[in-house]
Amino acid sequence: LSEALRNTKTEWYAIPAALGIGVVGFTQIRKNSSKASEYESGGDRPEREKQIRPMGSWQVQIMSTIPLKLISYYWGRFNEIPLPVFMRAPGFKLYSWFFGVNLDEVAEPLESYRNLAEFFYRQLKPGCRPIDPRPNSVVSPADGKVLQFGEVRSGGMVEQVKGMTYSLDALLGTQGSIHSEGESPNAAALVKKKLEGKGVEPGQTTARSGKGGDSDPDAAVYQAEEEFANVNGISYTLPSLLSGAPKDTKRANSGDVSVPGTASDSLEVGREIAKGTASSWFANPDKRLFFAVIYLAPGDYHRFHSPVSWVVERRRHFAGELYSVSPWLQSRLKDLFVLNERVVLLGRWRHGMFSMTPVGATNVGSIRIHFDRELRTNTLTHNATKADEQGGFAEATYKGASALLGGYPITKGSEMGGFNLG
Amino acid sequence: STVVLVFEAPASNPNGPPGSGGFRFCVERGQTVKMGEALGIV
Numbered sequence: 314l315s316e317a318l319r320n321t322k323t324e325w326y327a328i329p330a331a332l333g334i335g336v337v338g339f340t341q342i343r344k345n346s347s348k349a350s351e352y353e354s355g356g357d358r359p360e361r362e363k364q365i366r367p368m369g370s371w372q373v374q375i376m377s378t379i380p381l382k383l384i385s386y387y388w389g390r391f392n393e394i395p396l397p398v399f400m401r402a403p404g405f406k407l408y409s410w411f412f413g414v415n416l417d418e419v420a421e422p423l424e425s426y427r428n429l430a431e432f433f434y435r436q437l438k439p440g441c442r443p444i445d446p447r448p449n450s451v452v453s454p455a456d457g458k459v460l461q462f463g464e465v466r467s468g469g470m471v472e473q474v475k476g477m478t479y480s481l482d483a484l485l486g487t488q489g490s491i492h493s494e495g496e497s498p499n500a501a502a503l504v505k506k507k508l509e510g511k512g513v514e515p516g517q518t519t520a521r522s523g524k525g526g527d528s529d530p531d532a533a534v535y536q537a538e539e540e541f542a543n544v545n546g547i548s549y550t551l552p553s554l555l556s557g558a559p560k561d562t563k564r565a566n567s568g569d570v571s572v573p574g575t576a577s578d579s580l581e582v583g584r585e586i587a588k589g590t591a592s593s594w595f596a597n598p599d600k601r602l603f604f605a606v607i608y609l610a611p612g613d614y615h616r617f618h619s620p621v622s623w624v625v626e627r628r629r630h631f632a633g634e635l636y637s638v639s640p641w642l643q644s645r646l647k648d649l650f651v652l653n654e655r656v657v658l659l660g661r662w663r664h665g666m667f668s669m670t671p672v673g674a675t676n677v678g679s680i681r682i683h684f685d686r687e688l689r690t691n692t693l694t695h696n697a698t699k700a701d702e703q704g705g706f707a708e709a710t711y712k713g714a715s716a717l718l719g720g721y722p723i724t725k726g727s728e729m730g731g732f733n734l735g
Numbered sequence: 736s737t738v739v740l741v742f743e744a745p746a747s748n749p750n751g752p753p754g755s756g757g758f759r760f761c762v763e764r765g766q767t768v769k770m771g772e773a774l775g776i777v
Binding site: 453455460461465603605607608609615616655669671 | 736737738739740741742743744745746747758760762763764765766767768769770771772773774775776777
């Protein structure tokens with residue numbers, strides 16, 4: 314080797330462009346990996362950067378080598394291939410037999426669905442899914458199986474059931490980022506501002522059901538049936554705003570406020586809000602955090618509806634992976650939910666914070682939200698935006714839907730969106 | 736696919752009389768539900 318080095322004549326010539334690109338690529342990869350290792354080791358990063366980056370267990374590491382997103386994307390493309398008309402009915406009947414779909418509930422004739430993707434996203438005949446009439450109930454947002462439910466213990470950990478534990482921060486994103494931004498005043502602040510606009514100090518608010526007399530100045534501040542907000546042409550009184558029922562559900566003849574739920578409840582909450590004691594999303598002293606997980610099997614009706622009347626204030630799109638979320642896999646893989654692509658809808662209902670998170674899976678990777686035209690999930694090209702880099706999610710608010718409410722109001726049982734194949 | 740609900744609700748009062756407020760679930764684990772059926776009630 315020494316002789317070769319000594320005796321070999323040095324010649325200069327241009328290196329091929331591909332080689333140059335390879336060198337640049339290699340240095341870039343090395344730079345990224347050194348940054349990642351620095352991130353792993355912690356170091357003196359600002360607090361925000363130390364946010365949770367779930368990596369999953371060794372099984373997840375292995376599964377992450379499978380291009381699930383790619384598979385899911387092309388699975389969706391495959392299912393959008395139009396079927397000949399003569400194949401539709403027998404094909405969908407076979408699918409229904411295999412997955413247990415009740416064809417009596419399907420809204421349209423089978424021939425009208427051009428492909429399996431459309432049949433999968435089918436609607437049901439009106440009246441097939443009656444909504445629980447009790448005003449204070451939380452209803453199931455979709456057909457499916459109740460996998461878990463319970464109370465979130467302190468520390469933000471969802472209760473450990475059958476090996477499934479995950480932190481709320483990883484699942485929903487941090488609560489602090491909501492408060493610290495302060496950019497979207499919540500309903501409490503809005504109500505308070507409106508009442509203060511009438512010259513009422515917090516704690517001084519009174520509300521009457523029925524007609525307040527003129528002699529009572531407080532009553533002059535707020536009449537129970539006075540229109541408090543007009544959203545998309547629907548007028549709300551304060552009680553109905555809080556319970557989500559428009560004003561016109563009142564029984565006009567009696568003159569008293571008869572909205573779903575006990576009027577005194579809503580007024581009481583109204584008072585609390587006016588006094589500013591219900592302003593924290595997670596940490597209201599006399600409340601608890603509850604959770605429920607509904608698993609939709611392939612044959613189930615795959616549109617989801619609103620479980621309660623609430624105001625959706627923002628959404629966080631976590632563009633994660635698309636592992637299968639079958640109960641079997643869920644029970645074996647920790648933190649599965651916090652790894653998958655999901656859309657976290659955050660808002661408020663009459664008792665405080667409310668969130669609903671559809672989680673995608675390999676075969677149903679696309680999540681649609683009817684009132685969110687910009688949301689695109691399960692896309693092959695995913696442009697990392699600054700928001701992504703900050704918290705691993707892209708956030709959008711629905712303030713434009715209703716400036717007063719600071720979000721998109723939706724009533725219990727109304728359709729919100731659904732899952733699409735691929 | 737899966738839908739996860741996380742929400743705030745009044746704490747149930749274990750010492751109070753039945754129905755004295757507070758949220759409680761009315762389903763079982765593994766139960767099959769239809770859209771619109773009650774999961775729980777305050």
